[in-house]
Amino acid sequence: MTRRTSFVCAVAVWMSLTSSTWAAEPSRRPDVIFVPTPQNVVEKMLELAKMTKDDVLYDLGCGDGRIPVTAAKKYGCKAFGFDIDPNRVRESIENVQKNDVEKRVTIQEKDIFKLDLSDANVVTLYLLPDLNVKLIPQLEKLKPGSRIVSHDFAMKGVEPDQVVTIKGEEKNPRNHKIYLWTTPLKKESGAEARRPDVIYVPTPPHVVEKMLELAKVTKNDLVYDLGCGDGRIPVTAAKKYGCKACGFDVDPKRIEESLANVQANGVGKLVSIHQKDIFKLDLSDANVVTLYLLPGLNVKLIPQLEELKPGSRIVSHDFDMKGVIPDQVVTIKAENDSNMDHRIYLWTIPLKKESDGEARQPDVIYVPTPQIVVDKMLELAQVAQKDVVYDLGCGDARIPVTAAKKYGCKAFGYDIDPQRIRESQENVETNGVGNLVTIEQKDIFTLDLSGADVVTLYLLPSLNVKLIPQLDKLKPGSRIVSHDFDMKGVTPEQVVTVEEGGGLTHTVYLWTTPLKKE
Secondary structure (H helix, E strand, O other), rough: OOOOOOOOOOOOEOOOOOOOOOOOOOOOOOOOOOOOOOOOHHHHHHHHHOOOOOOOOOEEEOOOOOHHHHHHHHHHOOOEEEEEEEEHHHHHHHHHHHOOOOHHHHHHHHOHHHOOOOOEEEEEEEEOOHHHHHHHHHHOOOOOOEEEEEEEEOOOOOOOOEEEEEEEOOOOOOOOEEEEEEEOOOEEEHHHHHHOOOOOOOOOOOHHHHHHHHHHOOOOOEEEOOOOOOHHHHHHHHHHOOOEEEEEOOOOOHHHHHHHHHHOOOOOOEEEEEOOOOOHHOOOOOOEEEEEOOOOHHHHHHHHHOOOOOOEEEEEEEEOOOOEOOOEEEEEEEOOOOOOOOOEEEOOOOEEEHHHHHHHHOOOOOOOHHHHHHHHHHHHHHOOOOOOOEEOOOOOOOOHHHHHHHHHEEEEEOOOOHHHHHHHHHHHHHHOOOOOOEEEEEOOOOOOOOOOOOEEEEOHHHHHHOOOHHOOOOOOOOOOEOOOOOOEEEEOOOOEEEEOOEEEEEEEEEEOOOOEOO
């Protein structure tokens, strides 16, 4: 899963398509990271909704406006895009202007959970399952026969009229699901209707093998796979190690696939598959537990995992477990040309909890800065060998590492997330810049920044503003560079746009001390 994925006023602001003013700080943090919907998925969503020129489309969380623009161009209908993030609103307005659909498309900066949706005939979504559910009271006020279409995520408790799968584009070949509901919404009944907590994405076979190897599985172990998908982990464990294995999934379709896989591989004596809610399971019989869920779900499982016998192993594909220190983290290369490395996390019982200071929740979701943007940020800051660079919220340390390798300067990376610190230290070691780069787990809002000549940021507008008292103490002539987000109340020296490719653009802001207050 590739992800790209970080995230004005109390009253919603009408964003005129010709307005020269810009409110740069969102009223609250966006609920999701912006990940563009592939164009072929956009087209299928609108086709599934049976759009006509008489419809009015509302796109909730419009991103770069591609859904409203496509609807207007292809069907000649009116369309509205709503987003709480001013950067997305700006991109949407530019897209509307570029495609010459200003007469049919309106973009507004709004909190989607406060909108009256009753004027819409079609509502499009690319949010998360819990956000879809949160919208139900508003969606229930749509006129009968209105259509709601969601990319990738279902709406727990509401039965879709149709679910279709569409292949991704060449650059991102994964399959996508599209859900269609028609009003009045058909509510599900009974426990059996509970929706899966995650979209099913198969773990590649070589990652399965590495997970079991890292867990040191033996024929005497009992493996529990939570969210077993097509049963490939229990089947592999049984075939390769001769151990017993159980697969659990709440989705009956996955259960069918798993049972078919067990039968095809002749491991019915060793592998059992059960349709169960994994959050209600007693895990105490297992020696090994395998996961490919989401970080929040891993955390939700902690009370059950703590009942495992001492020495039991927990292995997770791609996602860690906040508040618990892994025994080992390994990276395994993708087998195809997707350039997607996979991470595997190993924990052993009893779980090693992080201290309160280490476990403080990060202020932003980690989204890596593309390398082309990193290079532009350092170039815009005119970094030299004599400079000292401080990267606040260093992620995997690509900015300090690049600064050290390219300019030979000293660089410091600070992050509050222990997982990011581990990744940063690995990156420093891999690139052989340990003599120039220092990584520290720190709260950036308690740092003394006076030793820096250059400060780099990829936070949120409100966090940039929060840093102003610290940034004011930098030496005169120090440079501050921010990816995508500006600093309300402070005038930048320069603002540049960086093209990433595939139609994606990034904004880089430069300020020089003393800061010029607006």
